[in-house]
Amino acid sequence: MKEYTTESIRNIALVSHSSAGKTMLAEAFLHFSGATTRLGKIEDGTTVSDFEEEEIRRRISLSTSVLPVEYKGCKLNVLDTPGYTDFIGEVISALRVADSAAVLVDSVAGAEVGTEVALSYIDTFKLPWLVVINKMNRDNANFRKALESIQEISDKRLIPVQLPWGEKADFKGVIDLLTLKAYPGVGDTAQDIPAEYQDEVENARMQLIEEADEVRMPCSKNTWKEKSYPPKRSCVGSRKWCSPATGYQCSLLPDRLRLVLHHCWMPS
Numbered sequence: 001m002k003e004y005t006t007e008s009i010r011n012i013a014l015v016s017h018s019s020a021g022k023t024m025l026a027e028a029f030l031h032f033s034g035a036t037t038r039l040g041k042i043e044d045g046t047t048v049s050d051f052e053e054e055e056i057r058r059r060i061s062l063s064t065s066v067l068p069v070e071y072k073g074c075k076l077n078v079l080d081t082p083g084y085t086d087f088i089g090e091v092i093s094a095l096r097v098a099d100s101a102a103v104l105v106d107s108v109a110g111a112e113v114g115t116e117v118a119l120s121y122i123d124t125f126k127l128p129w130l131v132v133i134n135k136m137n138r139d140n141a142n143f144r145k146a147l148e149s150i151q152e153i154s155d156k157r158l159i160p161v162q163l164p165w166g167e168k169a170d171f172k173g174v175i176d177l178l179t180l181k182a183y184p185g186v187g188d189t190a191q192d193i194p195a196e197y198q199d200e201v202e203n204a205r206m207q208l209i210e211e212a213d214e215v216r217m218p219c220s221k222n223t224w225k226e227k228s229y230p231p232k233r234s235c236v237g238s239r240k241w242c243s244p245a246t247g248y249q250c251s252l253l254p255d256r257l258r259l260v261l262h263h264c265w266m267p268s
């Protein structure tokens with residue numbers, strides 16, 4: 001593996017209530033970035049992260065796995081933590097060494113006890129974090145409701161950086177508010193935003209710009225498009241979060257020094 005300097009490395013912990021999809025997201029990162037040739041499945045016991053016999057048998061993560069993901073000149077050390085509270089020690093250890101955290105929330109269940117516990121440790125370690133509203137393809141998936149549920153248990157204002165492109169059986173991908181492109185689930189070709197989303201996207205983007213201005217990030221309404229710097233607060237993506245080819249792969253979550261974000265993609 002190539003050697004990376006500090007500014008190209010992101011140590012990011014995936015945390016959530018059990019079963020929100022952390023291990024599958026990590027699997028998708030690996031697959032999308034070309035580290036694996038096929039996407040493993042929890043049900044088949046073929047994910048890279050859940051490799052222990054007991055993890056395969058129980059179909060849950062029992063310990064934190066560190067998964068190196070190389071993408072666009074950056075190295076993401078993804079820490080896939082267990083969601084069951086019995087293994088909270090693993091989550092604490094992962095957050096202790098991480099530079100940032102991605103909090104996964106099931107789009108049907110919304111924020112759960114494990115989400116709240118994870119957030120309290122994120123707070124303890126004062127980590128920057130973002131939310132991934134996951135499983136958007138499930139029946140009863142509801143992005144707004146899931147978002148509200150996590151907003152209710154956090155005192156940080158959550159600002160979407162991506163919107164889901166459809167939901168439930170109609171879930172197609174994500175609409176990115178920074179690049180202003182729609183990213184379908186399969187393949188990495190960005191598309192123009194479908195006409196029926198234009199108003200929603202415009203409103204969400206305006207909110208994003210206003211929040212960015214408010215927290216005085218190095219962007220303004222004029223430079224936003226070129227620089228793609230994100231707001232300093234927690235942001236929200238959706239499961240087809242892993243949209244490829246976005247220019248800010250390393251731009252929202254921090255290394256030890258600065259702010260950055262990575263996107264990756266999970267085919268359904």
Ligand SMILES: Nc1nc2c(ncn2[C@@H]2O[C@H](COP(=O)(O)OP(=O)(O)OP(=O)(O)O)[C@@H](O)[C@H]2O)c(=O)[nH]1
Nearest residue numbers: 018019020021022023024042060061082083084135
């Ligand atoms: N429909 C749907 N199912 C998903 C998605 N992501 C994960 N799953 C399923 O949800 C279940 C749990 O996924 P995991 O990735 O093991 O969840 P986890 O957060 O790692 O769970 P723990 O290790 O117990 O904390 C598995 O059956 C996955 O196949 C998704 O985007 N959509």
Ligand SMILES: [Mg+2]
Nearest residue numbers: 022023060061
């Ligand atoms: Mg897991």
